Amino acid sequence: MKTKTRRKIDTGYTGRAIAGCALIFTFLILFIIAGYNIIVAADDFRKELTIQVYLEDDLDETRIREIESSMWDITGVSNVKYVDKGDALSILKEEYGEELFTELKDNPLPRSFEIKMDRKYLGWENMERAALEIRPMEGVTDVDYGGDLLRKLDLLREFVITIGLIFAVLISLAATAVVSTSTQLLYFRDREKVEVMAMLGATNFYIARPLIIQGVIVGFLSSVVATLISLGFYMFINESLIGLEFAPPHLLAAVFLWAALWGAYGGYVGFLKGKSMVSLYGN
Amino acid sequence: MSNIIDISQLHFSFKEGRRIFAGIDLRVKPGEYVVITGKSGSGKTTLLRMIQMDIKPDSGKISVAGYDADSMSGRNMPKFRRKVGVVYQDFRLIKNMTVFDNVALALKIRGIPSKQIKARVIKTLFDVGLSHAAHLYPEEVSGGEKQRAAIARAIIGRPQVLLADEPTALLDNKTANEIFKILHRINVGGTTLVLASHIQAPFIKLSYRVLEVNNGNLIPVGVNED
Numbered sequence: 001m002k003t004k005t006r007r008k009i010d011t012g013y014t015g016r017a018i019a020g021c022a023l024i025f026t027f028l029i030l031f032i033i034a035g036y037n038i039i040v041a042a043d044d045f046r047k048e049l050t051i052q053v054y055l056e057d058d059l060d061e062t063r064i065r066e067i068e069s070s071m072w073d074i075t076g077v078s079n080v081k082y083v084d085k086g087d088a089l090s091i092l093k094e095e096y097g098e099e100l101f102t103e104l105k106d107n108p109l110p111r112s113f114e115i116k117m118d119r120k121y122l123g124w125e126n127m128e129r130a131a132l133e134i135r136p137m138e139g140v141t142d143v144d145y146g147g148d149l150l151r152k153l154d155l156l157r158e159f160v161i162t163i164g165l166i167f168a169v170l171i172s173l174a175a176t177a178v179v180s181t182s183t184q185l186l187y188f189r190d191r192e193k194v195e196v197m198a199m200l201g202a203t204n205f206y207i208a209r210p211l212i213i214q215g216v217i218v219g220f221l222s223s224v225v226a227t228l229i230s231l232g233f234y235m236f237i238n239e240s241l242i243g244l245e246f247a248p249p250h251l252l253a254a255v256f257l258w259a260a261l262w263g264a265y266g267g268y269v270g271f272l273k274g275k276s277m278v279s280l281y282g283n
Numbered sequence: 284m285s286n287i288i289d290i291s292q293l294h295f296s297f298k299e300g301r302r303i304f305a306g307i308d309l310r311v312k313p314g315e316y317v318v319i320t321g322k323s324g325s326g327k328t329t330l331l332r333m334i335q336m337d338i339k340p341d342s343g344k345i346s347v348a349g350y351d352a353d354s355m356s357g358r359n360m361p362k363f364r365r366k367v368g369v370v371y372q373d374f375r376l377i378k379n380m381t382v383f384d385n386v387a388l389a390l391k392i393r394g395i396p397s398k399q400i401k402a403r404v405i406k407t408l409f410d411v412g413l414s415h416a417a418h419l420y421p422e423e424v425s426g427g428e429k430q431r432a433a434i435a436r437a438i439i440g441r442p443q444v445l446l447a448d449e450p451t452a453l454l455d456n457k458t459a460n461e462i463f464k465i466l467h468r469i470n471v472g473g474t475t476l477v478l479a480s481h482i483q484a485p486f487i488k489l490s491y492r493v494l495e496v497n498n499g500n501l502i503p504v505g506v507n508e509d
Contacts, residue, residue, distance in 0.1 A: 192375070192377065192378075193377050195375070196375055196376075196377055196388070197388065197392055198364070199364060199369055199375070200364065200365070200388060200389045200392055200436070200440070201360075201361040201362065201363075201364035201365035201389075201392060201393070201440070202361060202392040203361045203392075204357075204361075206392050
């Protein structure tokens, strides 16, 4: 009977701690979903970006091949595609419709190269470096790589990651406070046992170990519960926002690990706080 | 032979200013049985707490089982506590653990394998006459049995010193005598024993070394103080 009551109290403390932490971690996971989707959208957009190199009209084929060869030598270039005047016009017609060009007698579009960068060189600095290497080449009239837009995308990415990390730390501190308070209550409830163990020569680690394990369990379970709540929320809003992605498994695994580690820390903090309230003789 | 407990010029007052010790000295040799007596509130328990290094004196030196109170670090405290067993008047048994588990706890915290723990607990419970109650919870046994369990827990780790703070205060005379017999046997086995008690007559009769805490001093009573 006594053990049952005790278990009930344990479950009560732990259940409340899990509920509190789950609520807190739900905010973190929702933020991760939002941030992840922003980054994915930015990266998808970035993948489509190319460096357009416009050429003088009167260049001969030999010079065009020389320029192409030089561009292949630039670090990070993964593809170089030649677009002649006819191809350029076809692309425009495809995009805007034939009718717009019926009055056009001469093709005013320049010949160009379309350069794709390797995935890991898609950042603003690399694109600009490549553009600066191409621009002085003889026969090149202009280079366009959407510099401003790229710079903004890079800034957005950094901003989302930085805010995400700050948010993760703040959220985790809040969860730690919840876990440590719950641990402290458990410690205080078990103070008689703790006093006896200390009197018998138990080390701090021996006394703290079950509380740290409890913290790990609370942290881990609350992050799992938070994931389920977030999944429900995601499914609800995704009915109107089609195409939104849920947090990927590797990020969720990181959240579980992160929550468990902070839970362990919360358990240890609770132990230290509880220890300061209890002495061998209970005064 | 060096002293296992060496206290010199110990001064201590409570925060409100009440003086408890005014420069007491106490030297105990290994294997000795020392009884500290005195009126209620005279400082017997405080002295035991100081020997256990649970509270620090205002001044003076305390050395117990090779550990110095001055240089005692938190890291060494568990090692020290394993050398000093303690028995309290209120038993301090953990209510939701059986007598067996209460006694076993002293070995568990030392990381001793469970097979060895079982054998040692059974033997120790037998030594204190409590084999029959191993599976019972503290609330299911008598006061005398609780104290036997507390003694078993205190000695199972083979401490060099056993401190007993009014171990019979809550027991009837017959049970108290049984407890004293057990403590005597433990001392005969080689464990240094320091016992705090508000009564002194039976101990003087038994020719133990009896010291009385009186007005801040530790005064020898009986015949054996040198």
